[in-house]
Amino acid sequence: MAQIDKIAADTPPYAHVPTATYDDLPRRFADFETLGEALDYAAAGKRGLNFHDARGSLSRPYPFAELRTDAIDTALRLMAIGVKPLDRIAMVAETGPEFAALFFGVVYAGAWPVPLPLPTSFGGRDAYIEQIRVQLGSCDPSMLIYPPELADMAGEAARLANVAGMDWADLGNRPAPAAPLPQAKPDDIGYLQYSSGSTRFPHGVAVTHRALLNNLAAHSHGMDLIASDRCVSWLPWYHDMGLVGCFLSPVANQLSVDYLKTEDFARRPLAWLDLITRNMGTTVSYSPTFGYDICARRMSSQTKASGRFDLSRWRIAGNGADMIRPDVMQGFVDAFEGAGFTANAFLPSYGLAEATLAVSIMPPGEGIRVELVEETQLSGVASGQDRPQRFRAIVNCGKPVRDMMVEVREEDGTPLPERAIGKIWCKGPSIMDGYFRDPDSTAACLVDGWLDTGDMGYLSDGYVYIVGRAKDMIIVNGKNHWPQDIEWAVEQLPGFKAGDIAAFAITTPGGEETPAVLVQCRSSDEKERIRLREAIREKVRSVTGMNCVIELIPPRTLPRTSSGKLSRAKARNLYLSGDIKPYAIAA
Template identity: 80%
Template sequence: MTIEQRFSGATALQPTPTTDALPRRMADFATLGEALDYAATGERGLNFHDARGQLSRPYSYAELREDALVAARRLIAAGVKPEDRIALIAETGPEFAHLFFAVVYAGAWPVPLPLPTSFGGKESYIEQLRVQLASCDPSMLIFPPELAHMAGEAARLVGTEGVDWSELATREAPDVPLPDASPDAIAYLQYSSGSTRFPHGVAITHRALLNNLAAHGYGMELVPEDRCISWLPWYHDMGLVGCFLSPIANQVSVDYLKTEDFARRPLAWLDLITRNDGNSISYSPTFGYDICARRMSSQTRASDRFDLSRWRIAGNGADMIRPDVMQAFVDAFADAGFKASAFLPSYGLAEATLAVTIMPPGEGIRVELVEETELSGHDGSANDNERPQRYRAIVNCGKPVRDMAVEIRNENGAPLPDRAIGKVWCSGPSVMVGYFRDPDATAACMRDNWLDTGDMGYMSDGYIYIVGRAKDMIIVNGKNHWPQDIEWAVEQLPGFKAGDIAAFAITTPGGEETPAVLVQCRSSDEAERARLHDTIRERVRAVTGMNCVIELIPPRTLPRTSSGKLSRTKARNLYLAGEIKPYELRAA
């Protein structure tokens, strides 16, 4: 059965083909518009699927370009000028796709903004949009009709024009000339998934973008039979750049699930991969693999439903990679043909457009066991030596992508030798111009064309190992502790899983710094909660040697970023503000 027959189901819809006669170019274009112009001469394109994974809308690159050019003329007729910012609610679908390129063709800068999340509700979402709109100062916010009330209110609060994209589609599109884009012009602004209170719009030029997209193509060693499958949101850099712009610039067909549909039916992602007769390329943060492994019933063989033998690249990025979770995924789906060698760890950030390092395809996940005191920078004092040695498995995140240089530096900015842990710095043509209208924030992380990523790691034989975010470090009595070590220790206890725990530093009423550990607890029994509290406290003390503040909180309380990552900073702020309310524990 061909992929066309498999996807068509009961409908007459046909997906765009995996292969066509158009010679592949690895993003060697001067501008993003040129990349779409070329892709549109072939037959590949984007394919949107419903919540059950059934094809609902094939959208060839030719059709995407045609719609984008018409919408670009509508925008120009509406007064949009080169370098205007046009904010777009990034719903996964043909409307956002062509509007993003319409803004590019019009010479303006698209600014993808998030959809609502389940955490925080209506007022929180309006406030998030308001803050990001105030930061990017757009001339227009374009949104799907179902979000008109919330997005329209956010636009009103900052005095910008709010436009329902279904209404925009009814406007006249006069035949006006489109501006010529320069490779060094800004292509778009990207807000990081956690940028809510103090947002930083990352400014990326066409030249930087195309350089990074070419690095994707070469790094993944693309072949004609490759097809991308994605559920990642388009308001996050891995979804926007890695799974929307990169396939266009490298001429790859894509199959999409909406992020909210993946959250409800995660195994539909694997159904799409199963239906692909070509090679599958699909990325996910660690939690995506985790939720799929957990959804597999112990009574069900994965091979009864899935065929994952053609999954060539199972990319992993956007958060700390958990080797135990990856192994659980292999255990759950090995009988369906999934190969551990398909895992492709990577490391990147929006400030570098996206990719900084990629594991060579086929090498899979490689880990090194590093002693905890080395990770935290302890000095080997007598107090340290009294504690048993504990190790953390650190995942190899690959080698620098084409044209990218990576250095590990100490606090003074001096390069460190192999296997010494320090700040990760990178430099290359795809590093951002800077943060939009924020020279101070730009100067704080840029030095002589090098970017301070804010991450900690070490290099070994040309590969990079990431150990954590510098800002997440918990410093108590002059000693450094990684929150992951505390969180992972609690996760080893029965009844807890990845994402249930957040650790961060607080100041006690006595003025001392101490770790606080928030743990989502599912038990409604007060005696059981008291027992779990004591067990967790002793577990953390055994691992860290510290007495910590342990708080049990209701399930689904810990906040996450728009890309699904745990937000320790937001959890800390909500806890200190009294908005996260722990269970009261009564004495026995």
């Protein structure tokens, strides 16, 4: 292994030799004052970032030392064109060395990087331009920097927002005259993070260097990182789990990481597992539930995973960013156990951008654990009133990370005992500084240093269990109904899968609140659509006891956030505005 590391260290830039997994540089678990100091330290070693093409072949190794050199040059270019400390620099977060150098270049220049999303398949050009325009209006940057291939859309968004636009190839051609770099302090803002669903009312989460590094240290301790660990990621860098967990954490904790672009994963999901297989040192990789689900679905019953993959060294299969589905996790185990994957590799976690990233992490090796919760505990209705007992499996999301406190509270703020469902609140050094230039929204969720996460859940034996988002809850006749329970019920019918269904509350013409269920339907036969609608109606009624508005819609209609999660709020808005058009079906 030492010989391999020597080759990696002695090979010139751009040679197709991955950065080292092992390193003689003593590992420090993010115990730095600032993010720039973290990269300064990592650059003294042999690890780094590695970018792969759509087929999973290494296209660009990028040692931390090279990243640091490029970032300092970028900082000097930015300073030469007038960028000052505290300026916001918006940047389209494409996974690649250009964005990595730009992000750290802005940090070294004392300004605030603001990662913004790439276009998604839903909504098209105009929707993307509007999203970027609105986010630019929120963060008020001095400029927007983007990949050359997005000059048309990103440049138009910049023009509409009256912000200077520049592609990063242009920036790279600017002179970089020597100048002293500003010295950041731990309590300075390190970056602004927008949630993946930010559209009409975006909230820029302001995170200090101190908060970031505290969370990265807690994250690495929670995962028990060891010298032989190496990471693979396809997560987007404009989402907190991708940006913080799979880009900034490897720098601050000196971990080599191999990347697929998110769009390449979307086209060929199994390329993720191919990359884990080829990089035999891979031990760490994260994904939301849907990533595991799509991989399991892509495996045909005739194909043996053991003939293509070797997942035996994957010791931390992280799961977060959306509701964790035990049935999906079991499906992944069933599909890939023959390739050496073990169920206890799963590492559920819970977090959000307002806490920098991690709030709780399952201790490694404990895997997926569930508790069965009676439906009436979730709905607020006394047992036996109007329905038989039903249970939902709630996944254990681990223990609070180091320095983090978690409480469950009533709506009025009263703390609740163990196993009582309420609002999740958390407090610790990694809680955000606040929402940028939005004191009202900050005051609404930050009280005496405690963050109202907006999520519902409970504590059991020191572990955190998440039930759902409070804002997604459907309340009809005083009863609480969780949209995912309705969605999961429909998924049990033949022909439907995760992501095909969105449930939310609407107001009927008569002024009553009722659930609406949008279901993507692939059948073009009207008789079959009528049959499916009635089957869905009966299934939902059997689970909730309610009559719902059932609408069948074309495939690929439901909107998703930039991180791939279903956006119920956007689906509701598009449905009510008429932008989502259901199939016309005879009554």
